Amino acid sequence: MAETSTAAEAQDPALAPKRRGRGLVLAVILCMTFMEILDGTIVNVAMPSMQVELGVDMAQIQWVASIYSVVTCAALLVFGRLGDMFGKVRIFQIGVALFTMGSTLCALSGTLEMLVVSRAVQSLGGAASLANNQGIITETFPDSRGRALGLVATFTALGAMCGPTLGGLIVSVLPWEFIFIINIPIGIVSLLVGIKVLENRPPRHRPAFDALGAVLLVPSILLIFASITLLESGVDASKLIMLAVGAALLVAFVVVENHATSPLVTLGVFRDVRFVIDLVNMSLVFLAMSAFTFIFPYYLQEARGISAGVSGLIMACYPLVNSICGPISGAVSDKVGCERPTLVGQTIYTCGLTILGFLAVDTPLFMVIPCMMFTSLGSSIFQAPNNSLIMGHAPEGSLGFVGSLGNLMRYLGQSLGITIGSALLYGGMSSSIGYPVTSYVEGRPDVFMDGMRVAFHVLALIVGASVVLALVREWLNYRERRQSAGGARSARAR
Secondary structure, three states: OHHHHHHHHHHOOOOOOOHHHHHHHHHHHHHHHHHHHHOOOOOHHHHHHHHHHHOOOHHHHHHHHHHHHHHHHHHHHHHHHHHHHHOHHHHHHHHHHHHHHHHHHHHHOOOHHHHHHHHHHHHHHHHHHHHHHHHHHHHHOOOOHHHHHHHHHHHHHHHHHHHHHHHHHHHHHOOOOHHHHOHHHHHHHHHHHHHHHOOOOOOOOOOOOOHHHHHHHHHHHHHHHHHHHHHHHOOOHHHHHHHHHHHHHHHHHHHHHHHOOOOOOOHHHHHOHHHHHHHHHHHHHHHHHHHHHHHHHHHHHHHOOOOHHHHHHHHOHHHHHHHHHHHHHHHHHHHHOOHHHHHHHHHHHHHHHHHHOOOOOOOOHHHHHHHHHHHHHHHHHHHHHHHHHHHHOOOOOOHHHHHHHHHHHHHHHHHHHHHHHHHHHHHHHHHHHOOOOOOOOOOOHHHHHHHHHHHHHHHHHHHHHHHHHHHHHHHHHHHHHHHHHHHHHHHHHO
C-alpha cells in the first residue's frame, strides 16, 4: 500500500531529518500553521475600522477577508507540486518569507486596492507553507505521524477559532494595522529557525512542471471558490456562471492531466476509493464545523442576549477541547490505526450536532457548554487520524501534492459551511415566520431557534453521511484483508 511505502521512505536514514532537531521542526511548522490559519479570520472583527479609515463600503471591504481564502485555495495544489519537485522545505520557507512580506505590506497599506493586493501576497505565502507542512511532518515523524499531525490539526483549529477573539482584543486597544504587524516578528523568527533546523531534500529526478495544467487549474479553483464565497450573499446569474465556468475549466484540466507526461496532479491516487472517502469526509466534517462556528455565536448573543465578551469565552471551549484531545487522538491512532478513531469521532460529532439542534433559548449554560464541548470532542477525535489516513495514501514523491490536497478539501468544507449554514439557518427562519429573512429578527428568538434547529439537524445528517462513507471504507478494508488471507492460504497450499 501507499502508506507502507511512504512510511518506509520516511524511515530511510538518507531521507529522514536528524531526530535531535525534530522538536524545533515541529515548533516552526505549528507556529506558521497557527499564524496562517489565524489570518484567515482575524480581519473579520477589524473590517468596520478598516472600512471607516479607508473610506469604502461594506461590499468592498469584504474582499479583504475573501481574497485570502480564495487565493490560498487556488495556489495550494500548485505549491504542493512545486514542493515535490524542488523540496517541501524550500517551498515552505519561501511561503514563510512571502507571508511575512505580505503582512508588512498589509500594515503599510493606505488604500483598499493596496490592502487587497497585499492580502493576496500574504495568502500566496500561506498557501506555499500550508501545502507542504503536512508533508514535512510526515517525513520528520515516521514513527509518530498521528501524534504530530494531531498537533497540526489542533493548531489549525486554534488558529481558526482564535482569530475573531484575538482580533477583537487587538483592535480594541490598537490600530487595525497591528493585526498584521504581530505576524512580522513571528515570521522572521520562524524563517531564521527554519533555516537552521529544516533540511531540504529535493527528489533525485526532478519532473517537468506542467504549465498548461497550472493555467487551467488555478483559474478554475479561483472561480469556483470565489463563486461559493459570493453565494453567501445570495444567488444570481453571474455567480452561477462563474461557478459553471470554473467547473468547465476543472473538467478541461482533468482531460489534459490524463494525457500529460508530467502531470501537475497525480490523478492515479484517486483510483483508491478509500482515499477519496477520506477526502470527502474531511470536507463534510469541516463543512459542519464552519457552519457551527457561524451559527452558534448568534444563538449566544442574539437569541440569549449574552455579551460578545462572554460569548467569546464560551466559544473558546470548542478549541480548548480540540487542543487537549487532538494530540491524544493522534497518539492513539499511531497505536491502534486511524480508521476506527475517525469513525468514532464522526459518530460523536453527528450525535453532538443532533443534541445542539434541541437546545432552547432558556437551556441553562451549564448544559449548553458541555453539549458544545461534546460536539467538539467528535471533531477533535476525527481530525488527526483522518489527516494521517490522507497522508498515508501518498505515493512516493507526492507528499506535497497530497498534503496540499488535504488542505484544499478543508478549505472547500469551510467555504461551503458558511454558504450552506446560512442558507439552512435563514431558510428555516423564513419558513417559521412566513416570509423571507436574511438576518436575525428582533424580538423573535423563537424564529431563530426554529432556523437553528433545522440547520443543526441537517448538518447532523451531512456528517451522518460521512459515517456511512467511513463504514464503506471499513468494508473495503475487511474485503482486502480477506483477499490477502485467501491468497496467503493458496500460496501455502501450493
